[in-house]
Amino acid sequence: MAKPLRVALIGTGFMGKCHALAWNAVAPVFGDVPRPELALLCEAGAELAAARAAEFGFARASGDWRDAVAAPDIDVVSITTPNAFHPEMAIAALEAGKHVWCEKPMAPAFADAERMNAAAQASGKVAALGYNYIQNPIIRLMARLLGEGAIGRATHLRVEMDEDFMADGAAPFDWKHAATSGYGALDDFGVHAFSLLRVLGFEPRAVTALMTKPYADRATGDGSRRAVETHDVASLLLRFDGLGGTILLNRSAWGRKGRIFVQIFGTAGSIVYDQERFNEVQLYTADGPRDRQGFRSILAGPVHPPYEKFIPAPGHGLGFNELKVIECRELLRAIAGEPAHLLDFSAGLEIERAVHAAARSHESGQWVDIG
Numbered sequence: 341m342a343k344p345l346r347v348a349l350i351g352t353g354f355m356g357k358c359h360a361l362a363w364n365a366v367a368p369v370f371g372d373v374p375r376p377e378l379a380l381l382c383e384a385g386a387e388l389a390a391a392r393a394a395e396f397g398f399a400r401a402s403g404d405w406r407d408a409v410a411a412p413d414i415d416v417v418s419i420t421t422p423n424a425f426h427p428e429m430a431i432a433a434l435e436a437g438k439h440v441w442c443e444k445p446m447a448p449a450f451a452d453a454e455r456m457n458a459a460a461q462a463s464g465k466v467a468a469l470g471y472n473y474i475q476n477p478i479i480r481l482m483a484r485l486l487g488e489g490a491i492g493r494a495t496h497l498r499v500e501m502d503e504d505f506m507a508d509g510a511a512p513f514d515w516k517h518a519a520t521s522g523y524g525a526l527d528d529f530g531v532h533a534f535s536l537l538r539v540l541g542f543e544p545r546a547v548t549a550l551m552t553k554p555y556a557d558r559a560t561g562d563g564s565r566r567a568v569e570t571h572d573v574a575s576l577l578l579r580f581d582g583l584g585g586t587i588l589l590n591r592s593a594w595g596r597k598g599r600i601f602v603q604i605f606g607t608a609g610s611i612v613y614d615q616e617r618f619n620e621v622q623l624y625t626a627d628g629p630r631d632r633q634g635f636r637s638i639l640a641g642p643v644h645p646p647y648e649k650f651i652p653a654p655g656h657g658l659g660f661n662e663l664k665v666i667e668c669r670e671l672l673r674a675i676a677g678e679p680a681h682l683l684d685f686s687a688g689l690e691i692e693r694a695v696h697a698a699a700r701s702h703e704s705g706q707w708v709d710i711g
């Protein structure tokens with residue numbers, strides 16, 4: 341076994357905890373990698389950093405993220421801070437010779453995403469992005485089914501991503517409402533949609549898009565109201581090679597808790613995935629007697645790698661945090677120079693290109709070529 345990697349984690353919110361769980365679980369789950377050394381945890385304040393380091397099992401803590409970059413013993417940096425911090429943190433870590441595992445989206449500005457990719461190329465280090473949904477064993481099965489021609493030639497794609505964490509107009513203004521975070525649903529959710537299409541084999545060529553704001557302003561902590569600068573809804577019409585498709589994104593969709601709905605229609609059948617039924621894919625094949633055709637459910641199990649690393653029994657189900665453990669194993673593969681199922685900064689830049697083309701289309705009202 342290779343020697344253990346020494347890890348620094350920056351940020352301990354929703355995704356910081358998810359990364360910490362992944363770093364803690366990757367060795368016992370997969371059994372074929374040395375347990376990473378959880379060396380340093382950085383947060384916005386020293387006290388919070390110390391408390392979270394103790395909870396998450398990190399050896400030392402700092403209130404200054406630059407310590408993760410400066411520390412000579414750190415091999416890899418997990419970046420789980422709000423979007424606006426990603427470029428500065430990722431570039432500094434890469435320039436200091438660290439591998440980087442950065443949450444999505446890459447950066448609010450395309451020029452910054454380009455700088456991040458340039459830093460990754462110059463460093464020769466692994467720079468991976470947190471498109472965790474591509475790691476679902478069921479999504480890998482979908483890619484195999486498509487590759488094997490299970491539904492013939494794809495003729496129409498639809499991806500929807502809906503959640504309701506911004507559906508309540510009384511919810512306060514947070515960093516995701518500020519323009520410094522990016523466009524809103526378009527990049528926050530859109531990068532997931534584009535990453536899924538990418539691993540399923542579909543590259544968008546042109547886009548037309550409309551972004552809308554369900555709420556014009558929101559309450560701030562001091563009792564005043566602040567204008568919402570991002571768009572919680574985005575509707576995209578896309579042209580792929582030989583077919584069309586849609587991506588519909590909504591962070592204000594009451595009742596939708598974690599929905600990513602992927603429908604791929606083909607000449608010989610259809611494949612449908614609903615993220616709220618995480619461990620299941622629906623396959624329709626237009627064969628056999630017409631009077632008994634219908635969608636059948638395939639439940640994830642040990643026959644869908646790497647499900648078997650977590651649970652020996654089929655149908656018991658993986659969850660969101662498990663996808664990060666899988667992503668972490670793929671990151672370790674990439675760092676070891678092995679083929680890995682991971683989207684790096686250069687693939688991420690292509691995803692950002694599509695996102696920013698959509699934003700330009702929203703501005704101009706015109707179709708925009710991607711690429």
Ligand SMILES: NC(=O)c1ccc[n+]([C@@H]2O[C@H](COP(=O)([O-])OP(=O)(O)OC[C@H]3O[C@@H](n4cnc5c(N)ncnc54)[C@H](O)[C@@H]3O)[C@@H](O)[C@H]2O)c1
Pocket residue numbers: 350351352353354355356382383384404405420421422423425443444445470471472528
């Ligand atoms: N991959 C996914 O499925 C997924 C899901 C949610 C969020 N995200 C992404 O993860 C990132 C973080 O989102 P979140 O929901 O975890 O946010 P969050 O607000 O829950 O957490 C952000 C954390 O960063 C810390 N932080 C802020 N500034 C810092 C600084 N200068 N130094 C050190 N720490 C600092 C905050 O204290 C907080 O702990 C975003 O880029 C978001 O888009 C990805």
